[in-house]
Amino acid sequence: MKIAIRYFSRGGNTKKLAEAIGEELDVPAETVDKPLEEDTDILFLGSAIYAYGVDEHVRKFISDNIKKIGVVYNFSTTAIVKSTYSHIEKLLKLRGITLAEEEYACKGEFGPLHKGKPGDKEIKAVKTFARKAVEANSVTL
Numbered sequence: 001m002k003i004a005i006r007y008f009s010r011g012g013n014t015k016k017l018a019e020a021i022g023e024e025l026d027v028p029a030e031t032v033d034k035p036l037e038e039d040t041d042i043l044f045l046g047s048a049i050y051a052y053g054v055d056e057h058v059r060k061f062i063s064d065n066i067k068k069i070g071v072v073y074n075f076s077t078t079a080i081v082k083s084t085y086s087h088i089e090k091l092l093k094l095r096g097i098t099l100a101e102e103e104y105a106c107k108g109e110f111g112p113l114h115k116g117k118p119g120d121k122e123i124k125a126v127k128t129f130a131r132k133a134v135e136a137n138s139v140t141l
Contacts, residue, residue: 003134004036005029007046008057013077013108014046016118017126021046021075024127025134032061041070042137044130047084048077048108054087062091071098073133075126077108077118102136104129 007018022029047054076084083105106122
């Protein structure tokens with residue numbers, strides 16, 4: 001079973017989570033600028049909210065890779081809103097891509113808000129999230 005990690009991060013918060021997932025699963029964390037090279041059973045997709053929506057890079061990645069994506073596990077960092085789940089859900093639903101109900105979301109540092117986030121606690125939690133997602137899909141690493 002093929003697993004991939006893609007993310008978009010302006011400030012580095014979502015990148016930290018992506019790299020932690022990659023470390024946990026021994027899978028490279030790549031930006032959404034890198035298309036999927038082959039069909040992917042599990043895609044961990046990381047993003048954040050910018051001006052009330054996910055970045056255009058994430059939208060383009062989803063559009064360009066529709067036929068290569070099995071199930072998506074959303075992870076995100078945000079300053080104000082709870083998560084990117086509802087935004088990602090709408091984008092995937094339009095394209096017939098399955099979004100797992102489980103997600104990981106945490107606060108990310110933004111100016112004076114949420115200093116030091118994501119920190120060690122969030123990194124540990126996102127690794128647990130990734131491990132459980134893989135186990136739920138009966139994947140052996």
